[in-house]
Amino acid sequence: MGDSGDRREPRDFLRVAHRPSEAEIHARRIANEFLQGFRFFQEVDRCVTVFGSARFPEGHRYYELAREAGRQLARAGYTVMTGGGPGIMEAANRGAKEGGGRSLGCNIELPQEQEPNPFLDEWLDCDYFFVRKVMLVKHSTGFVLFPGGFGTMDEAFETLTLMQTGKIENFPVVFMGEDYWQHLRIFVRDSMVEAGTISEEDLDLVYRTDDPAEAVAHISERSKAIVAGGR
Numbered sequence: 001m002g003d004s005g006d007r008r009e010p011r012d013f014l015r016v017a018h019r020p021s022e023a024e025i026h027a028r029r030i031a032n033e034f035l036q037g038f039r040f041f042q043e044v045d046r047c048v049t050v051f052g053s054a055r056f057p058e059g060h061r062y063y064e065l066a067r068e069a070g071r072q073l074a075r076a077g078y079t080v081m082t083g084g085g086p087g088i089m090e091a092a093n094r095g096a097k098e099g100g101g102r103s104l105g106c107n108i109e110l111p112q113e114q115e116p117n118p119f120l121d122e123w124l125d126c127d128y129f130f131v132r133k134v135m136l137v138k139h140s141t142g143f144v145l146f147p148g149g150f151g152t153m154d155e156a157f158e159t160l161t162l163m164q165t166g167k168i169e170n171f172p173v174v175f176m177g178e179d180y181w182q183h184l185r186i187f188v189r190d191s192m193v194e195a196g197t198i199s200e201e202d203l204d205l206v207y208r209t210d211d212p213a214e215a216v217a218h219i220s221e222r223s224k225a226i227v228a229g230g231r
Contacts, residue, residue: 033131037106040124041139044104047079048219049136051155052088052146062177066091066146067098069176069212073144074101076216081140083108083132084124088146090117097121106135133158141226142172142219147180160205164198172222174207174215181208 050070056063070080070092080096082089084105096103097119105123107116116123126132137143137159145156156175162168175181185208192198207218 030128030131033126033128034134037124037126037131037135040122041104041135044079044081044139046077047081047104047140048073048142048144049081049140050088050092050144050146051083051136051148051152052092053148053152054083054085054087054089055149056087056091056147058091062088062147062180063091065176065210065212066144067095069144069215070095070101070103071099072212072216073219074099074103076220077101078142078216078219079104081106081136083136084116084120086117088148090119092144093117093119106132108132137162137168140171141169141223143174144215144219145173145175147177160202163205164202169226170205171226172207172219173205174209174218176208176210176212176215178208178210 050066050073052062052066066088072095073080073092074096079102080092081104082092084093084107089105093103093105094117103119103121105116105120107123107125108129109125109127116125124135126135133155136155143159145152148155159168159173163170163173188198189203193200193203207215207222209215209218
C-alpha cells in the first residue's frame with residue numbers, strides 16, 4: 001500500500017502566489033511524492049493503464065466492458081493499473097483480479113475523499129494530479145481509454161501529446177466505447193486535421209474497438225513491434 005507521507009493540503013499550490021520559502025516547501029513535497037512513486041513502481045513490468053470515469057456503476061455497459069478488458073489483459077500477462085478509484089477504474093481492477101493478474105492503483109486525494117477501490121493489490125496515494133499522471137504514463141507500455149469526463153480527456157490528450165512530440169514511444173492507445181467517442185473523432189478528423197493543427201498520420205496513434213480481445217491483441221502486437229524495432 002502506498003503512503004505519500006505528509007498530508008498537508010496542497011490545493012493552494014496553483015491558486016496563489018508564494019513567497020520563495022513557501023514555493024520551496026511545495027517543491028520539496030512534490031519531489032518527495034515523485035520519489036515515492038518511482039520507488040513504488042520500480043518493479044512494474046508489462047503494465048497497461050486504463051483511464052475512464054469514476055461515475056459509471058457496476059452493471060453499466062461501460063463498467064462491464066472495462067471489467068472484461070481488465071480480465072483479458074490479466075490473462076494475457078499484463079499488470080493492470082488505474083487511477084485506483086470507483087467506476088471504470090474499479091471495473092478494470094476487478095477484471096484484472098478475476099483474470100488472475102496484478103491490479104495496481106494510483107489514487108488521488110480529493111476533498112470528497114476518494115477511497116481506493118477494493119480490487120487493488122497495491123496502490124499509491126498522491127496529492128498532486130500532475131504527479132499521478134506521470135506515474136500512470138511513465139510505467140505503462142499501453143493505454144486503454146474508456147468514456148470519461150474532463151480528467152479522462154486530460155489524460156488522453158496528454159498521453160497522445162507525449163507520443164506526438166516524441167517524449168514517449170508510440171505505445172498502443174485503444175479507445176473503447178465507440179458511441180461515446182464518435183463526436184470527438186469527427187471533431188479531430190474534420191476540424192483539427194482539416195485546420196492543420198494536427199497531421200493526418202496523428203490519427204494512427206489511436207486504435208478503436210469495443211472488443212476486449214481485439215484490444216488486447218492490438219496492444220500485444222504493437223508492443224512486440226516496438227521491441228522488435230529496438231525503440
